[in-house]
Amino acid sequence: MAASDGKSISTRAPVRREARHLLWTSTTYFGEGLPWSFLHQMAAEYLTAIGASILAVTSTSTFHLAVTLKFLWSPMVDLFGRKRTWLWVMQLVLGLGMFGVAAIVPHGTLRIFWIVVGVVAVMEAVHDVACDGFYLQALTKKEQATFAGTRNAAFKVATIVGSSGLVVLAAKTNWTLGFGAAGGLMVLVGLVNRAIMPHPPEHHPDAELHRSKLETFFTSYVSFVRQPQALRVLAFLFLYRIGDIMMFNLSKPLLRDLGVTTAQRGVLNGFQIGVASVGAILGGIIIGRRTLARTLVPIAYFQNLSILLYVAMAVFRPHLAGIAAITLFEQLAGGIGITAYSIFQMQRCRSMFSASHFAFITSIVSFTAWASGIISGWVAQRTGFVVALSVAFLCSVPSLALVFFVPKTPIDDGPAAEAA
Numbered sequence: 001m002a003a004s005d006g007k008s009i010s011t012r013a014p015v016r017r018e019a020r021h022l023l024w025t026s027t028t029y030f031g032e033g034l035p036w037s038f039l040h041q042m043a044a045e046y047l048t049a050i051g052a053s054i055l056a057v058t059s060t061s062t063f064h065l066a067v068t069l070k071f072l073w074s075p076m077v078d079l080f081g082r083k084r085t086w087l088w089v090m091q092l093v094l095g096l097g098m099f100g101v102a103a104i105v106p107h108g109t110l111r112i113f114w115i116v117v118g119v120v121a122v123m124e125a126v127h128d129v130a131c132d133g134f135y136l137q138a139l140t141k142k143e144q145a146t147f148a149g150t151r152n153a154a155f156k157v158a159t160i161v162g163s164s165g166l167v168v169l170a171a172k173t174n175w176t177l178g179f180g181a182a183g184g185l186m187v188l189v190g191l192v193n194r195a196i197m198p199h200p201p202e203h204h205p206d207a208e209l210h211r212s213k214l215e216t217f218f219t220s221y222v223s224f225v226r227q228p229q230a231l232r233v234l235a236f237l238f239l240y241r242i243g244d245i246m247m248f249n250l251s252k253p254l255l256r257d258l259g260v261t262t263a264q265r266g267v268l269n270g271f272q273i274g275v276a277s278v279g280a281i282l283g284g285i286i287i288g289r290r291t292l293a294r295t296l297v298p299i300a301y302f303q304n305l306s307i308l309l310y311v312a313m314a315v316f317r318p319h320l321a322g323i324a325a326i327t328l329f330e331q332l333a334g335g336i337g338i339t340a341y342s343i344f345q346m347q348r349c350r351s352m353f354s355a356s357h358f359a360f361i362t363s364i365v366s367f368t369a370w371a372s373g374i375i376s377g378w379v380a381q382r383t384g385f386v387v388a389l390s391v392a393f394l395c396s397v398p399s400l401a402l403v404f405f406v407p408k409t410p411i412d413d414g415p416a417a418e419a420a
Helices: 001-050 054-072 074-079 081-105 110-138 143-148 146-170 175-196 207-209 213-225 232-238 242-256 263-290 294-307 305-316 320-346 351-383 383-402 415-419
Strands: none
Touching: 001 054, 001 110, 001 146, 001 175, 001 242, 001 263, 054 110, 054 242, 054 351, 074 110, 081 110, 081 175, 110 351, 143 146, 143 305, 143 320, 143 415, 146 175, 146 263, 146 320, 213 232, 213 351, 232 351, 232 383, 242 263, 242 294, 242 305, 242 320, 242 383, 263 320, 263 351, 294 305, 294 320, 294 351, 294 383, 305 320, 305 383, 320 351, 351 383
């Protein structure tokens, strides 16, 4: 009887551990997804709804600049304090920032709107460093891959709330209520995460390496760029989603041009992100069973070839049912592609500098988003959507060649790698 009880307890322990990881990875990445949706979906929908130009709408990609530059301060999250504390405190601060945007929308000019939302973008960048660093700190490499789909799905659920639920709320009432509701949700998420997140041990790299903080600041980045095949890795990180991001930046003005209303876009956003969440989970399952080495090439092609569907939509201008079918299929491909991309990113991070390395990677991605957003809006405003979306697809072609040559196995040489 005692042996049986011992076996039962040993069986339940891993189940409880997985359930706890499932809970906090879901809530923390919901908390990462909501500010992203606020900046890149709700703000774009607000500008689209008030009749702003294509270039103004796609200029919301400039908010990615804050994430692009976050590598300048991300080592501070590694070197000072606890990532756990950084995470939930920044979620509360972000909630207050969203309340600030809600307060200025009825009375402020667009210039004030851009300034206040720009401040929120900087706060989001700090939060991203803590959130991604904590994920890499609290989980082994094997667990990171296991919960990659959950992580991305939770992020997508948050974007459903932002780009669908809160946009529809704003369309039916007003944007002050829509933006204010986002702030209330963000504060609630911060309080919940403070209560449920685990307490992994902190290992500050300066103490472990017996170096000064300033030297360790630079060491964290040097250690990334000195990895094997670093140039190929950096090029692939830059190119993998450039076409997909350009297409995303043009999607809202394109749908407006096709006659889709704000409320209809809000509802459609919800279905799109729901399908993308399914794609993210499906991508995690596929990669978990067949490994990234076997799946990255076909997934990269599946994601980027789907951009051609948006070119066809701009050419043939289908009715709402056709628009829905095209956008939902593309979101499925995008969800699978993002999961593969996130696992590739995590495999290029060393555990000792997890926050710094992941911040450096996301800075590259954000620079891509910032630059491609400005370019896509400029091209679309001068040549139309067909040419701009065709350019988006052509920009994705180099990644389809490079994907064959990038490393597809983890680089980490620390304890987490042994656990994997």
